[in-house]
Amino acid sequence: MSRAFNFCAGPAALPEEVLKQAQDEMLDWQHQAGCSVMEMSHRSAEFISIIEQAEQDLRDLLAIPDRYKVLFMQGGASSQFAMLPMNLLGESTQADYFNTGQWSKKAIAEAKRYCDVNVVASGDDQNFCYVPKAADWKLSESAAYVHYVANETIGGLEFAEVPEVGGKVLVADMSSTLLSRPIDVSRYGVIYAGAQKNIGPAGLTLVIIDESLLGNASAQTPAMFNYEIAAKNGSLYNTPPSYSIYLAGLVFKWLKNLGGLEAMAEINERKAKKLYGFIDQSDFYANPVEIESRSWMNVPFTLASADLDKEFLVQAEQRRLLNLKGHRSVGGMRASIYNAVPEKAVDALIEFMADFEQQQSR
Numbered sequence: 339m340s341r342a343f344n345f346c347a348g349p350a351a352l353p354e355e356v357l358k359q360a361q362d363e364m365l366d367w368q369h370q371a372g373c374s375v376m377e378m379s380h381r382s383a384e385f386i387s388i389i390e391q392a393e394q395d396l397r398d399l400l401a402i403p404d405r406y407k408v409l410f411m412q413g414g415a416s417s418q419f420a421m422l423p424m425n426l427l428g429e430s431t432q433a434d435y436f437n438t439g440q441w442s443k444k445a446i447a448e449a450k451r452y453c454d455v456n457v458v459a460s461g462d463d464q465n466f467c468y469v470p471k472a473a474d475w476k477l478s479e480s481a482a483y484v485h486y487v488a489n490e491t492i493g494g495l496e497f498a499e500v501p502e503v504g505g506k507v508l509v510a511d512m513s514s515t516l517l518s519r520p521i522d523v524s525r526y527g528v529i530y531a532g533a534q535k536n537i538g539p540a541g542l543t544l545v546i547i548d549e550s551l552l553g554n555a556s557a558q559t560p561a562m563f564n565y566e567i568a569a570k571n572g573s574l575y576n577t578p579p580s581y582s583i584y585l586a587g588l589v590f591k592w593l594k595n596l597g598g599l600e601a602m603a604e605i606n607e608r609k610a611k612k613l614y615g616f617i618d619q620s621d622f623y624a625n626p627v628e629i630e631s632r633s634w635m636n637v638p639f640t641l642a643s644a645d646l647d648k649e650f651l652v653q654a655e656q657r658r659l660l661n662l663k664g665h666r667s668v669g670g671m672r673a674s675i676y677n678a679v680p681e682k683a684v685d686a687l688i689e690f691m692a693d694f695e696q697q698q699s700r
């Protein structure tokens with residue numbers, strides 16, 4: 339059987355070219371190391387060249403200013419929920435958090451173990467289908483930082499603009515949007531992302547941090563959770579997730595060859611517009627998110643009746659369209675259309691959705 343179109347929210351599709359290259363050098367990296375990347379010392383010259391090249395390519399793609407450190411960490415974005423207050427609070431006892439969906443809630447719950455959380459604004463009054471307007475935000479005076487989830491993977495809600503927080507340290511969970519389009523890194527104190535959505539295999543977590551924020555970790559912070567220690571050791575304080583770093587590096591090269599993030603953004607915008615356009619013109623499918631805050635990466639949608647969900651998924655799978663089931667907390671469907679999901683996958687999905695709709699009206 340050939341590869342199917344995979345709309346999984348995470349771990350998600352990876353570019354086929356990347357997997358083929360990994361396959362080609364699985365047994366013998368670059369046909370010269372004599373072993374796979376998985377079997378290499380993380381202190382070897384070969385692996386150092388892999389991690390350094392990956393960092394450089396990421397810096398090029400995102401135009402990361404020199405004053406930022408790039409950290410290759412572990413534990414997923416969920417561990418960052420704890421690491422952020424541990425590392426950033428300093429003398430402060432408060433942090434500001436936007437509440438725009440399920441991942442915001444988890445970040446808030448974790449931060450509450452370490453400090454007072456001021457919720458800047460919340461979309462829970464309307465089931466998280468919108469980004470609260472700036473006029474309704476309540477930023478606090480004493481917060482050490484302001485946290486938001488740039489793209490809510492479950493709700494399919496994305497901030498169209500970087501929140502303007504008046505010089506406060508801005509921290510963003512970009513797990514499901516990093517590398518989908520260009521961003522201005524200089525607006526942020528910290529950007530973090532679990533890799534398994536849009537970057538590479540699970541096991542790797544990227545942290546991009548303004549170096550002026552290092553050195554504020556509380557005394558109890560475990561060494562493995564301390565950004566300063568990770569930065570001082572070039573992400574090699576302990577054994578890093580070396581194979582995931584290697585694969586992420588191949589993804590960065592793939593993006594560069596494609597023309598970088600401007601080129602990727604054009605494709606992503608086109609994919610998203612097509613799918614939302616189809617959903618909006620249909621009376622059978624619906625997406626609840628306000629138009630200006632719709633995610634380019636995760637597109638939740640419902641059918642005219644939830645009784646049809648099961649049949650929809652069965653037929654989708656017969657057409658080799660995988661993992662369209664919505665998150666258990668919201669139901670319905672969700673198509674995740676990350677960088678590695680090609681435009682022709684979106685075309686195939688729309689064709690199937692149209693056929694299914696017609697079939698129901700017969």
Ligand SMILES: *Cc1c(COP(=O)(O)O)cnc(C)c1O
Nearest residue numbers: 414415416441491511513514532
């Ligand atoms: C997937 C996801 C997480 C959790 O990531 P883990 O790597 O599983 O901890 C957190 N935030 C967002 C926005 C996500 O999409």
